[in-house]
Amino acid sequence: MKKSIFLAASLAVLAFASCSKSDDNDHKNDVPADHYQLNSDGLTLVKWTNSSTTTLDMQADSKLQRVNTIGTEAFKGSNLTSIVFPNSLKEIGESAFAGTKLTGGVKFNTASNVVFGKGAFYFSDIVSVQLPYTTEISSSMFSHCYHLKEVTFGKVGVISNGAFHSCHALTQIDLRGSGVRQIGEAAFASCTALTKVFLPASVEKIDGLVFGYCKSLQSITIDALNPPTLGDDIFFNLSANEIPNIYVPAISVDDYKRAAKWSTYAAKIHPKP
Numbered sequence: 001m002k003k004s005i006f007l008a009a010s011l012a013v014l015a016f017a018s019c020s021k022s023d024d025n026d027h028k029n030d031v032p033a034d035h036y037q038l039n040s041d042g043l044t045l046v047k048w049t050n051s052s053t054t055t056l057d058m059q060a061d062s063k064l065q066r067v068n069t070i071g072t073e074a075f076k077g078s079n080l081t082s083i084v085f086p087n088s089l090k091e092i093g094e095s096a097f098a099g100t101k102l103t104g105g106v107k108f109n110t111a112s113n114v115v116f117g118k119g120a121f122y123f124s125d126i127v128s129v130q131l132p133y134t135t136e137i138s139s140s141m142f143s144h145c146y147h148l149k150e151v152t153f154g155k156v157g158v159i160s161n162g163a164f165h166s167c168h169a170l171t172q173i174d175l176r177g178s179g180v181r182q183i184g185e186a187a188f189a190s191c192t193a194l195t196k197v198f199l200p201a202s203v204e205k206i207d208g209l210v211f212g213y214c215k216s217l218q219s220i221t222i223d224a225l226n227p228p229t230l231g232d233d234i235f236f237n238l239s240a241n242e243i244p245n246i247y248v249p250a251i252s253v254d255d256y257k258r259a260a261k262w263s264t265y266a267a268k269i270h271p272k273p
Helices: 002-026 250-258 262-268
Strands: 036-038 044-048 055-057 082-084 105-107 128-130 134-137 150-152 156-159 172-174 196-199 219-222 245-248 269-271
Touching: 105 128, 245 250, 245 262, 250 262, 250 269, 262 269
Parallel strands: 055 082, 082 105, 128 150, 134 156, 172 196, 196 219, 219 245, 245 269
Antiparallel strands: 036 044
16 A cells, blocks of 8 residues: 555656656746846737847747737847747737847748738848738838848738838839739838839739839839829839839730820830730
């Protein structure tokens, strides 16, 4: 009897020790809790408080992987060079990463659907980004990201005003397959290295000044059969010789040449190769 009790007690101790070891392993990658501030339910990262942090994998942290919202200005001006977002991420607040380095990039769960606040990555040093699904790329989201060279778009409904304004290193924008319907005012203005733009069949509206000061732009290819509603001065400050070629479906060439405001660029409108 005593032997049975001893054996049972020993097994219980071993089981407890095993669980404790497993818990320790689960938390071995955790960031010290004094490096950040969460709200009361642990779902919003309010502020990153450790200025020495340069790399961060939120998905690898037992607490940070639960975060679904990164608050307004949470990482603003930080020394962070790279970040892996948690799979649970749903929202990034206004100016959350404004002025951060981010030269090593950001990694989203690209199957997620994320809401972005105004200027979320404004004036950061980000070089490339693969975006998740989003209803809207917010106004000024990547504005003045001078080193941004490459953007891979997920599904998106709207690209808002000035979203990529003054991204001087961008050479190509390819929105085919994105489902974008509207491109806001000055969305790509002053992207001075931009040479090619591809727009999908879904695009319905292109607002004014969208390619203003894009003096390297050589071609815009549009898959939409019906000419999108066009804003004023989409090629603001470009001379007649600097207006790019506009390639549209062959069946729609005449429609584009006659359409309001598109007719201004009739000589530049051609059938897609």
